[in-house]
Amino acid sequence: MIGLDLADLVVIASEVLGCDTGTALTQADIGAADEALAQAAQAGQARSPGEARLHPAEAADAAIALMGALLRHPPFPARREQIAAAAGLQFLAVNDWQAYIDVPRAAVIVIERLAAGQLTPPQAASWLAAHLFPDPSLHAGQGHPLATPPAKFPVTLITRAIRRRYRRRRHMSPFLISIGPGGGSITTMVTGPLAFTGHASEALALARRESSRLGRLRGPEHILLGLMDAGDGLAVKALKRLGVRPDAVREQVEQLTDQEADYPPGPVAPQTRRVWHAMADEAFARGDNYIGTEHFLLALFCDDDNAAAQILTGLGAGEREVRAAVAELLAESGRERSA
Amino acid sequence: MVLRLDPVLAERLAAVAEVEGRTVTDVAREAIATLVEARRNDKRFRRLLEENLARHRRLLDLLQADES
Numbered sequence: 001m002i003g004l005d006l007a008d009l010v011v012i013a014s015e016v017l018g019c020d021t022g023t024a025l026t027q028a029d030i031g032a033a034d035e036a037l038a039q040a041a042q043a044g045q046a047r048s049p050g051e052a053r054l055h056p057a058e059a060a061d062a063a064i065a066l067m068g069a070l071l072r073h074p075p076f077p078a079r080r081e082q083i084a085a086a087a088g089l090q091f092l093a094v095n096d097w098q099a100y101i102d103v104p105r106a107a108v109i110v111i112e113r114l115a116a117g118q119l120t121p122p123q124a125a126s127w128l129a130a131h132l133f134p135d136p137s138l139h140a141g142q143g144h145p146l147a148t149p150p151a152k153f154p155v156t157l158i159t160r161a162i163r164r165r166y167r168r169r170r171h172m173s174p175f176l177i178s179i180g181p182g183g184g185s186i187t188t189m190v191t192g193p194l195a196f197t198g199h200a201s202e203a204l205a206l207a208r209r210e211s212s213r214l215g216r217l218r219g220p221e222h223i224l225l226g227l228m229d230a231g232d233g234l235a236v237k238a239l240k241r242l243g244v245r246p247d248a249v250r251e252q253v254e255q256l257t258d259q260e261a262d263y264p265p266g267p268v269a270p271q272t273r274r275v276w277h278a279m280a281d282e283a284f285a286r287g288d289n290y291i292g293t294e295h296f297l298l299a300l301f302c303d304d305d306n307a308a309a310q311i312l313t314g315l316g317a318g319e320r321e322v323r324a325a326v327a328e329l330l331a332e333s334g335r336e337r338s339a
Numbered sequence: 340m341v342l343r344l345d346p347v348l349a350e351r352l353a354a355v356a357e358v359e360g361r362t363v364t365d366v367a368r369e370a371i372a373t374l375v376e377a378r379r380n381d382k383r384f385r386r387l388l389e390e391n392l393a394r395h396r397r398l399l400d401l402l403q404a405d406e407s
């Protein structure tokens with residue numbers, strides 16, 4: 001594990017504060033930085049010895065320990081949360097991990113609750129671990145903890161693969177998807193169980209059927225197809241309001257499938273993993289205790305190289321338009337409920 | 340400035356400060372500044388930092404907005 005030192009913190013702070021390193025150094029509370037780094041180093045010593053590369057749970061534990069220490073002993077008190085976040089992310093990067101924070105508001109809530117003591121470090125680390133991916137600039141097949149062999153089906157296999165990997169290290173799995181005949185849920189240590197609504201469960205079942213029918217698996221575009229066919233949920237209403245026709249979506253997805261979408265091997269495309277995490281984060285960021293079709297739909301925009309988001313954007317329903325339409329519909333349904 | 344130092348290192352620092360007629364704090368700050376300068380010139384660290392800050396700009400902006 002590569003830890004950060006005082007010089008690293010000053011360089012990070014100078015970039016965040018937009019000043020030179022000399023100015024950052026004069027502004028720094030060196031004693032606080034020293035205390036924070038000592039506490040973070042102590043926490044980092046708990047990791048499994050003798051391994052060059054950190055397991056994601058260990059990387060997340062160490063990053064959260066560093067962030068927590070910098071929040072308790074801020075070297076730059078006026079910008080303590082920003083500097084703590086930047087330092088945590090930089091720690092991950094130098095240890096070959098990238099955090100994909102697709103719903104920044106959810107990360108803000110995690111950091112603020114960690115700072116306020118409303119989230120424990122293990123809870124925050126569990127949330128972060130679910131958002132870690134190997135640095136894509138590293139070559140594939142180097143024995144990275146998340147490098148997985150090809151497999152057949154996304155949802156159940158991603159859950160099993162995550163459980164296996166974490167059980168092996170005696171860490172609690174950070175992200176569990178449970179799907180049964182009567183519905184399902186996503187559970188994280190931060191949110192607890194978030195049950196799928198009826199429409200969301202239906203969308204998921206249809207997505208599975210679509211991916212099997214098309215002979216290709218794993219893509220977020222299958223979730224989009226499922227959404228379009230799943231009754232009259234909020235996502236369908238939002239897309240209808242934006243003039244998106246289901247047949248136009250289907251046509252584009254099938255074309256894409258014919259062109260053999262370029263997904264790397266694995267139980268699930270990385271894009272789809274990010275959609276799952278973003279779904280839970282969308283619900284968490286909005287304070288919802290369930291996962292509805294609107295969270296599915298918003299989560300599809302979690303990254304730019306996601307085919308579903310590209311198709312929707314091409315049909316005039318980009319992220320901004322979709323967010324506005326969902327907000328309108330939620331406001332209207334709120335008005336209806338209160339009327 | 341309060342710094343957790345190895346006793347041997349603290350003694351050396353005090354000796355340098357005495358010889359140069361400066362305070363221990365001054366000498367320590369200068370040493371840290373030298374380290375910072377070296378880190379600033381670490382290309383991999385700089386590249387990762389720049390990429391990170393660009394990738395997470397929205398998160399950092401939201402945190403700043405909430406802090407101010």
